[in-house]
Amino acid sequence: MNSAPAVIDPFAVGAPEAEVGALAAAALALARDLKLAFRRPAQLLQPLAFFALVTMLFPLSISPELSQLRLVAPGALWAAALLASLLALEFLFRDDAQDGTLEQYALSGQSLTALLFAKTAAHWLLTGLPLALMAPIAALALGAPTSALPGIIAAVGLGSVTLSLIGAIGAALTLGIRRSGVLLSLLTLPLSLPVLIFGARATQVAISGGAIIAPLELLAAMAVFGVTLAPLAAAAAVRISLE
Amino acid sequence: MRFTWFHRLGSPPYIYGLARRLTPWFAWSAALLIAGGVWGGLVLAPPDYQQGDGFRIIYVHAPSAWLSLMVYTSMAVAAAVGLIWRIKVAHALAASCAPIGASFTVAALVTGSLWGQPMWGTYWQWDPRLTSELVLLFLYLGYMGLRAGIEDTQRADRASAVLAVVGVVNVPIIHYSVTWWNSLHQAPSVMRLAKPTMAASMLVPLLVMFLGFTLLFLALVLVRLRAEILARERSSSWIREALGA
Numbered sequence: 325m326n327s328a329p330a331v332i333d334p335f336a337v338g339a340p341e342a343e344v345g346a347l348a349a350a351a352l353a354l355a356r357d358l359k360l361a362f363r364r365p366a367q368l369l370q371p372l373a374f375f376a377l378v379t380m381l382f383p384l385s386i387s388p389e390l391s392q393l394r395l396v397a398p399g400a401l402w403a404a405a406l407l408a409s410l411l412a413l414e415f416l417f418r419d420d421a422q423d424g425t426l427e428q429y430a431l432s433g434q435s436l437t438a439l440l441f442a443k444t445a446a447h448w449l450l451t452g453l454p455l456a457l458m459a460p461i462a463a464l465a466l467g468a469p470t471s472a473l474p475g476i477i478a479a480v481g482l483g484s485v486t487l488s489l490i491g492a493i494g495a496a497l498t499l500g501i502r503r504s505g506v507l508l509s510l511l512t513l514p515l516s517l518p519v520l521i522f523g524a525r526a527t528q529v530a531i532s533g534g535a536i537i538a539p540l541e542l543l544a545a546m547a548v549f550g551v552t553l554a555p556l557a558a559a560a561a562v563r564i565s566l567e
Numbered sequence: 568m569r570f571t572w573f574h575r576l577g578s579p580p581y582i583y584g585l586a587r588r589l590t591p592w593f594a595w596s597a598a599l600l601i602a603g604g605v606w607g608g609l610v611l612a613p614p615d616y617q618q619g620d621g622f623r624i625i626y627v628h629a630p631s632a633w634l635s636l637m638v639y640t641s642m643a644v645a646a647a648v649g650l651i652w653r654i655k656v657a658h659a660l661a662a663s664c665a666p667i668g669a670s671f672t673v674a675a676l677v678t679g680s681l682w683g684q685p686m687w688g689t690y691w692q693w694d695p696r697l698t699s700e701l702v703l704l705f706l707y708l709g710y711m712g713l714r715a716g717i718e719d720t721q722r723a724d725r726a727s728a729v730l731a732v733v734g735v736v737n738v739p740i741i742h743y744s745v746t747w748w749n750s751l752h753q754a755p756s757v758m759r760l761a762k763p764t765m766a767a768s769m770l771v772p773l774l775v776m777f778l779g780f781t782l783l784f785l786a787l788v789l790v791r792l793r794a795e796i797l798a799r800e801r802s803s804s805w806i807r808e809a810l811g812a
Contacts, residue, residue, distance in 0.1 A: 493733055497726050501716040510712050511730065514705040515737050518744035525748070546740070557733050560650075564725040 333439055349434040350442035357446035361415075367531075371412040371451050378404035379462040397466035398527035402520050404462070405455055405480055406487065407537045410509055413491040414453040416443065417562070421499050430566055440562060441555040444492045452484030469488030475530030475540075482543040483523040489554035490515045496561035518546060577654045580805045586789040593786035600779030607772030615769075621685045626773060628678035629645050630780035631671045632696075635703055636738075638668030642710075643735035646728035658724035661731060662714060667784060669707035675700055694755035695749040699742045706734045720799060722791060781795060 361368060365480075383393055384399040393400075420426045420443075429439045459480040460473040467475065494512035498504035526539035575581045615622040642664035649657035659766035679697050680690045690698070698785055745757035765773070801807055 352671045399640075493729075497713060498716070500722065503753060504716065507712050507716050510705065511709040514702050514709065514741070517702060517732070518737075518740050521748040553736070557729055561726060561729050564595055564729065567722055567725075 330392065345549060346435045346438040351436040353429070353439045353442040354446050357443055357451065360419075361446070361450050367415065368450055368454070371408040372454055374411055375404050375408040375455055375458060376462065377557060378407055379465065382466065385469045392518070394467035394531060397463060397468055397531060398524040400466060401459055401463060401476070401480070401527055402483075404511070405459065405484065405523075406516060406520060408455060409451055409484055409487045409491060410512060411460060412439070412447070413495045413512070414448050416492060416495045416506070417499055418495075419566075421481035426499075426562060427566055430563060436559040436562065437555045438559045440492065440496075441551075443521070444488050444555065444558070448485055448488040452488050453481065455484055456481035461528070464529075469533075471533060472527075472530040475536040476527055478540055479523050479530065479536075482540065482547050483519045484528075485547040486519045486543070486550045487516055489550035489558075491518075492558040493554055496558045496565060499565035519543065522546070577652075577656055577684050579656055579659075579796050580809065583793055585798055586793045586796075587721050590786055590789045590793075593782050593789065597779050597782035600775050600782060600788060602720060604772045604776035604779050607775060608769075611774055612769045613766070618686060621682060622680050622769075624682045625775045626673060627680060629674040630776045631678065632700060633777060634780055634784050635668055635672040635675050635700065637781070638671060638730075639703060639706070639738065640735060642668060643731040646731040650725060650728040650732070653798070655724075656796070658728065659795040660792055661728065662724070663788050663795050664794075665707055665711050665714070667787050667791065668713065669704060671780075671784070672704045672707060674774070676704065681698060695742075695746040698745045698749065702741050702745070703738070706738070710734065719758060755805050 347389070379400060382396060384397060385391060416425060420429075423481075430436050432439075456477050459476050463472065463476050491512050494508050494515075498508050498509060501507060522539045522542045526536055526543060529536045529539060602678065604626060607632070610622055614620050642661045645657045645661040648654060649661060676697065679700070683692055683694075683697075684690050710727055710730055714723045714727045717726055796807065
């Protein structure tokens with residue numbers, strides 16, 4: 325007679341919104357993405373390997389002298405970080421679009437904005453954060469002093485938040501397009517330039533030992549701006565792509 | 568109803584006819600103004616006391632640069648209108664704006680770099696305004712690339728509209744960060760020469776050129792808009808009547 329305790333499936337079609345709040349649904353989506361990603365650890369390492377590889381191009385192509393490399397280190401680090409995060413966008417929506425998960429998200433009655441924000445957060449945890457933790461190693465190899473490392477971690481960490489958010493819009497817009505890699509970079513790179521400018525500036529100041537707080541605050545401001553608006557645009561773009 | 572005229576703006580046949588009637592007016596007034604502006608700028612205006620005759624490129628450069636931004640803004644507004652009220656004509660208008668705006672951006676970049684050769688001694692300088700102009704060109708290219716990448720017209724309209732709106736929000740951020748970035752790297756250069764207020768003989772032709780270029784844009788966009796509407800409505804019956812076929 326007595327029914328089993330109801331298992332709440334937040335993504336069941338027609339699930340009443342009151343049962344699972346937007347935050348709880350977002351947390352579930354985040355946990356799902358993290359779990360799926362950790363089942364394929366090799367894929368997680370690829371952007372990091374790419375980042376290390378691009379960083380390595382600079383000593384090989386410019387000069388092995390650390391004193392010279394120190395001058396180009398901010399640019400090299402940020403160009404590598406930008407490319408690595410661009411490469412990682414491939415994983416953001418593609419699988420979920422192919423197996424229909426994204427469609428279910430859109431139909432779930434939950435806020436698509438919140439769900440996509442959770443997906444973007446997962447993406448940042450899986451690529452932006454590891455990049456931020458790896459950047460100091462690359463910076464050391466390019467001749468940055470140890471005193472610069474906390475600043476570099478903070479700059480790459482904050483900047484990659486905005487990069488993930490901008491990338492989410494671009495990835496959502498190009499969902500239905502085959503071989504969209506070049507187009508995706510054409511869409512996202514111009515929008516990412518402010519992050520590159522202030523990120524490289526923060527790195528440069530960190531290496532020369534100045535006060536890093538101003539560029540970091542600007543990076544944080546852009547991250548807050550992105551968190552506020554980018555998921556809305558990404559949700560609109562996903563809906564259009566699913567039409 | 569007093570506002571019925573407004574609703575007609577969403578109707579493709581009405582806009583098609585309106586565009587056809589308005590195009591010659593814009594085109595001829597643009598031709599007259601540009602001819603007058605060129606004559607005033609190249610013949611009547613005296614050479615600049617510092618830049619000599621080199622300054623005259625401003626008569627093409629400044630209006631192109633102004634239009635490159637103005638067209639992007641109009642495109643974004645049209646795209647937003649199309650996105651919010653689902654008006655097909657607005658999307659067609661946004662689609663017609665993009666190639667024209669990109670052409671003005673290229674014109675501004677080319678004339679800017681030609682001006683830079685005698686003034687700066689180099690064709691390219693990472694000047695903040697030239698750099699933002701270059702980024703703007705990439706924004707246009709991205710917009711057109713996205714539109715070309717999606718086959719379904721309606722989806723292409725709506726997706727590129729989102730991109731245009733995101734882009735227009737970002738344009739000021741990009742512009743100010745580029746300005747800030749550049750001011751760190753180099754001291755104010757020739758570009759910052761305290762500009763004396765221009766003499767009227769130089770300023771008037773410039774203003775005439777601004778107006779002429781804007782009218783030229785309007786004429787061009789109406790021609791493109793008509794082509795765009797024809798392509799989109801090719802299976803509608805009113806097309807036959809409009810073309811007298």
